[in-house]
Amino acid sequence: MKHPKPSPCRFHAEAPARWYCDDCRLPLCTSCKPFAEQLPLEVDCPLCGSAMSELHPDSEERVSGLRLALGHAIGLPGLAVAAVASLLAAVGFTSIAGLLLTLPVGAVLLALMIALTQRAGEGTSKAPSFGELLEIEQLEYCVRMLPLGLPHAAVLLLAAASGSVALLVVAALLVAALLPLSLMAAVSQETPRAGIDPQGLRRIARVTRQQYLPVAAGAAGLVIIAAPILHLPVAAPLLPAAVTFASVLLALAASAYLGVALRLHRRMLEYSAGVAPIDRPRQPDPAVYEPAMLAADAASLLREKRTHEARLLLGRALTRFPDDPRLNEQFDRLVCTTARPREFRSHLERRMQRLFKSGSATAATALWQRYSPQLDNWVPRVSETRYRLALELDEAGDHQTAFRLLIGLSPDDGRFRHTAEAWMEAARILEESLRDPRRAAELRKVVRQRYPDKAVAWDSRWMQGSSHAAPARRAPAAKVARG
Numbered sequence: 204m205k206h207p208k209p210s211p212c213r214f215h216a217e218a219p220a221r222w223y224c225d226d227c228r229l230p231l232c233t234s235c236k237p238f239a240e241q242l243p244l245e246v247d248c249p250l251c252g253s254a255m256s257e258l259h260p261d262s263e264e265r266v267s268g269l270r271l272a273l274g275h276a277i278g279l280p281g282l283a284v285a286a287v288a289s290l291l292a293a294v295g296f297t298s299i300a301g302l303l304l305t306l307p308v309g310a311v312l313l314a315l316m317i318a319l320t321q322r323a324g325e326g327t328s329k330a331p332s333f334g335e336l337l338e339i340e341q342l343e344y345c346v347r348m349l350p351l352g353l354p355h356a357a358v359l360l361l362a363a364a365s366g367s368v369a370l371l372v373v374a375a376l377l378v379a380a381l382l383p384l385s386l387m388a389a390v391s392q393e394t395p396r397a398g399i400d401p402q403g404l405r406r407i408a409r410v411t412r413q414q415y416l417p418v419a420a421g422a423a424g425l426v427i428i429a430a431p432i433l434h435l436p437v438a439a440p441l442l443p444a445a446v447t448f449a450s451v452l453l454a455l456a457a458s459a460y461l462g463v464a465l466r467l468h469r470r471m472l473e474y475s476a477g478v479a480p481i482d483r484p485r486q487p488d489p490a491v492y493e494p495a496m497l498a499a500d501a502a503s504l505l506r507e508k509r510t511h512e513a514r515l516l517l518g519r520a521l522t523r524f525p526d527d528p529r530l531n532e533q534f535d536r537l538v539c540t541t542a543r544p545r546e547f548r549s550h551l552e553r554r555m556q557r558l559f560k561s562g563s564a565t566a567a568t569a570l571w572q573r574y575s576p577q578l579d580n581w582v583p584r585v586s587e588t589r590y591r592l593a594l595e596l597d598e599a600g601d602h603q604t605a606f607r608l609l610i611g612l613s614p615d616d617g618r619f620r621h622t623a624e625a626w627m628e629a630a631r632i633l634e635e636s637l638r639d640p641r642r643a644a645e646l647r648k649v650v651r652q653r654y655p656d657k658a659v660a661w662d663s664r665w666m667q668g669s670s671h672a673a674p675a676r677r678a679p680a681a682k683v684a685r686g
Contacts (some may be wrong), residue, residue, distance in 0.1 A: 210230050212230055212231055213231065213506075214235060214502075214503065214506050215235070218232035218233070219258075220232055220258055221236065221257070222235075222236055222239070222255040222256070222257060222258065223256045223258055224248035224253065225256060226248070226251050227250045229250055235249075237496060239496070241470075241487060241492075242486065243470050243471050243472070244470075245471075249499070249504055250503070250504070250507060250509070257470075280332070280333055280336055281315065281451075281455045284308070284315055284455075285455075288308055288447050289447045291304050293444040310349060310352075312455075313349060313351075314349060315336070315345075315455060317344075317348045317351075317386065318331060318336055318341060319462060320458045320461050320465070321390050322459075322462065323459040323462025323465075324390060324391070324463070324465035324466050324469075326466060347395070348390070349395070351385050351386065351395035351397075355378045355382050358377060361374070362374035372426065372427075375430070376426050376427075379419065379423045379425070383418050383419055383461055384398075384404045384408055384415065385399070386461055387407050387464065387465055390462070391407070391473075406472075410468050410471045410472055411465075411472075414460065421457070422457065425450055490524070493523075494529060495529065497524075497530065498527075500516060501516050501533055510537070514537055518534075521534060525557075526561065528566070531554065535551075535570070538550050548578060551571070551581075555567040555571060555583055555592070556588055559588060559591045564591060564595050565595065567591070567592065567595070568592060568595040568596060571583075582608060586612050586613065586616045586618070586619035586622075587618075587619055587621075592608060593606075593609045593625070597632060597636075602636035603637065606632045609625045609626065609628055610629045614653070623650055624661055626649070627646075627647065630643040630650070
């Protein structure tokens with residue numbers, strides 16, 4: 204691997220790196236890639252788009268995985284199985300005793316391989332004892348998973364029954380290539396049926412190819428080397444016994460190594476036992492994690508001063524998630540710092556219109572309050588937006604600004620139908636909040652002259668609510684505005 208040992212995140216020095224891009228030399232933490240640990244997806248670099256390498260905080264590197272595998276292989280159960288298998292090789296597999304013992308010894312060997320793969324996949328770092336292997340739960344698990352070896356055993360038995368040594372070697376090579384995949388697939392899915400699922404086997408091979416291919420190549424080479432030795436005359440039994448002993452230990456070591464591979468790739472394989480230590484409760488909804496990851500990628504681009512790329516990314520993200528608050532807030536800040544004031548005002552106008560139409564009046568008002576001071580107290584041009592903003596500001600206690608917005612609405616705007624209501628609201632604010640009843644009366648007189656019908660209707664609603672609390676008196680006007 205090209206990446207270094209785990210180091211601090213480039214953008215969060217207090218957090219350890221979880222992902223690393225070999226091309227950009229970019230270390231990122233989990234905050235820079237939210238939800239990534241909970242997803243069976245490749246994590247893309249925000250700078251170049253290539254797949255990032257996963258750094259394992261628990262030091263699960265390939266070297267330590269090989270060391271762990273060898274530690275499993277040289278435990279007492281592994282040595283015992285290897286010794287029995289070597290005695291069987293010394294007697295000869297074609298003898299009566301050899302034929303009677305081959306199947307049970309093979310079944311015990313496969314059960315031990317299954318146990319080692321499972322334990323290594325769960326992060327167990329020491330070789331199992333006889334007591335641990337004979338526990339009821341462990342025995343039940345191994346017995347339940349044993350059927351994964353039936354297809355491989357059938358291939359070997361059919362090839363042996365043919366009497367052809369060449370066919371037997373070919374069958375052994377096939378088993379050497381497929382058994383590691385079957386073992387990983389069955390353990391990761393916790394069912395022996397996964398060991399014969401072609402789609403699942405292809406997925407296992409694709410995800411774990413860096414670990415699987417060396418194991419398969421080593422197993423095939425071992426078959427090629429051991430095949431002529433195991434067919435030596437019985438007069439020379441020591442060499443077949445030694446080869447068998449070493450082969451069994453290597454098979455057990457490879458099984459533990461495959462378990463480490465399952466743990467290394469637990470996210471991509473959704474290996475439930477392996478992901479338990481990283482506390483993944485359940486896979487989040489795409490509508491939750493996709494906007495969060497896009498926003499985090501845009502933040503990384505902005506920290507790298509790649510403003511244009513960040514703006515393009517946010518633009519594409521907002522076409523997919525137009526209502527996501529984090530993406531919109533990030534885009535607002537970006538436009539504010541990079542665009543000219545006129546462009547930024549147009550952007551705010553469109554944003555406030557969408558927010559008011561979607562019923563997010565509070566968010567629209569907060570947006571205006573945040574950026575208006577930077578734009579010389581700019582107010583929206585569209586009368587409808589300005590009217591709704593004024594009502595929200597009045598509710599929030601900014602009566603002076605609300606009055607200024609309402610009284611400034613033009614009666615000549617043919618697309619706005621609430622001028623009379625707006626001016627009557629302004630009169631109400633003058634009388635109730637600004638303590639200027641004289642001007643309020645003058646303004647009502649103007650409205651009654653220009654809009655007699657609407658003024659009467661507004662007066663009746665206002666008088667009807669005058670016996671209630673102040674918020675209740677403002678309710679009719681807010682209802683009109685929403686209508």
